Amino acid sequence: MRTRLAIRIHAAMERVFPERRVFLKSDTDTRFIRLRPVTQLFIGAGASAVVAWAIIATAVLLMDSIGSGNFREQAKRDQDMYQERLNALSLERDARAEEALAAQQRFNAALSQISIMQSDLLASETHRRELETGIEVIQSTLRDTMSDRETARTELAALQAEQAAPGSSQNATTASPAPINFMAEALAQTAKERDQIQENARHALQRAIDLELDLKLKEEQNDQIFRQLEEAMTISVAPLDKMFRTAGMPTDKIIEQVRRGYSGQGGPLTPLSFTTRGEDEPTVDELRANRILSQMDLLNMYRIAAERAPFASPVKAAVRYTSGFGFRRDPKTGGRRMHNGSDFAGPAGTDILATADGVVSHAGWQSGYGRLVKIKHDFGIETFYAHNSRIRVKKGQRVSRGDHIADMGSTGRVTGTHLHYEVRVNGSPVNPMIYIKAASNVFEEQDKRARFQDVR
Structure with a gap:
């Protein structure tokens, strides 16, 4: 029964893939290679699979290229917008600080x-x-x-x-x-x-x-x-x-x-x-x-x-805000990963400044962070300054807000020169921009009130 089924299958394959011979001729001899129907079937199936894989891979690459190109353009526009906003906030912060000093x-x-x-x-x-x-x-x-x-x-x-009186006239x-x-x-x-x-x-x-x-x-x-x-x-x-x-x-x-x-x-x-x-x-x-x-x-x-709290920006030079706090696409592996700080990209050697008074708790190399500076502040707050090219403070040193503590670099797990800045409260990371924007909003409100007082 099995032999008959095999003969029928072989006959059907013969009609679709007839047996072929490939002759190889040389000067002294002639040889041939016989291609049976089964062999032809496997070769055709393999070739079809390769072509189909090539088509699918090409389509996927094209779609990913188009999507990533749009994503990069949008990300670049967002980065430019954030950078302009950050620069404006830095200028306004400095102006409000001067006005606060004058008011004092x-x-x-x-x-x-x-x-x-x-x-x-x-x-x-x-x-x-x-x-x-x-x-x-x-x-x-x-x-x-x-x-x-x-x-x-x-x-x-x-x-x-x-x-x-009479009688007293003489006296x-x-x-x-x-x-x-x-x-x-x-x-x-x-x-x-x-x-x-x-x-x-x-x-x-x-x-x-x-x-x-x-x-x-x-x-x-x-x-x-x-x-x-x-x-x-x-x-x-x-x-x-x-x-x-x-x-x-x-x-x-x-x-x-x-x-x-x-x-x-x-x-x-x-x-x-x-x-x-x-x-x-x-x-x-x-x-x-x-x-x-x-x-x-x-x-x-x-x-x-x-x-004694980090109500300041770690950089005053012109920098670009490249990445914020929260989940993002990892630039190395492409996977989704939590980003515990904010990134500021700028020229190599840009001054990195302490954002509040405190004591240096770490000044050296740490895996992934590269050359890292940690500063402990009051109220359970600790700030991280990572990927530096040079560290200018020592462990145990007391620093004040605005002190030059490091130079911007690209050490550790990075794709380019930038500062990775973290703020941690009682060991848990929080968004650093909360502190930077909180101080900036206060200066803006004080400026509005001062202008209102001048007008009145």
Whole structure:
């Protein structure tokens, strides 16, 4: 049965693939190769498979080439756009930093002016109290003088009555001229002194009125300065608080940690004293001044915390933002892989800067990262600066924001010269652009508020 089936299959194959012979002729001999139907079938199937594979592979390559070309163009456009935005943010950040420094200088000048005005207020109040005391003395003297004058008038009237009595005319003729002349001179002197005292009192009252006006003017100027300082504190503290909250950092815990770290530099703020009256209850000006001092202390805590957190860009030169935080296509293997930082491409040797104050925890080679610098900051934050061509710091060295710590290079697992920048909080990587954009947005908001204040 099997033999018949095989014969039928062989006959069918003979009709499709008849047996062929390939002759090979030489000068001395002639040979041939016999191609059976089965052999021809395998050769045809193999050739068809090769052609089909070639067609499919060519189509796949063409489609991948077209798709990758579009992807590269789109990626290049996105990179150019990100680079322009990053450069603009860097320029705006520098400008806002300069404006913040100028605002701090203006604030210090205003604080000095408040101190001078406080001294003037104390001096004017002391002078006013002295004038009030002098007026009281003058009024007392005037009352005594007027009392003496009335007594002298009464005595004069009594003498005149004695002179007018009958039987005493002779004695009055001989004894009255001297007392009368003395009393007249005393009355004239008393009237003159009274007029002088009244004139002095009038001048003293006018001086007191002038001092009251000056005091009110000083108080109005002081109130205006207080309002300006309160507005400046509100404008300065609120954006910094927003910057920390945008970066996901709890401001209450951060400020408390900074305050504990600086607890050895002084005690609590003492209230300002604006008067010498010795009152137990603080005045309105003292309360306002203490609120401003509290806000100044909070602003200083925020400033210290901002210096110790990476609210800055690791490069200030013109660079290109080439890759962000998150999953991406691996440039080496082509597979999908998590990218724990941000990449900034630029010329070899570009200065790499520390983004916050801290201590260098690693400065050397690490597999994949190449030449790597790690800096530990406060609040559990650590920053990575990878693929450097040269490292300019040592392990254990303390650095400040803006210090030159390395040069951009292409060491480690890279495809070109760039900086790989990471931010890790308690060991977990976070998007570095959160910190860079948070600081940039704060500077933009401060600039808008400053322009609004200028216009108003």
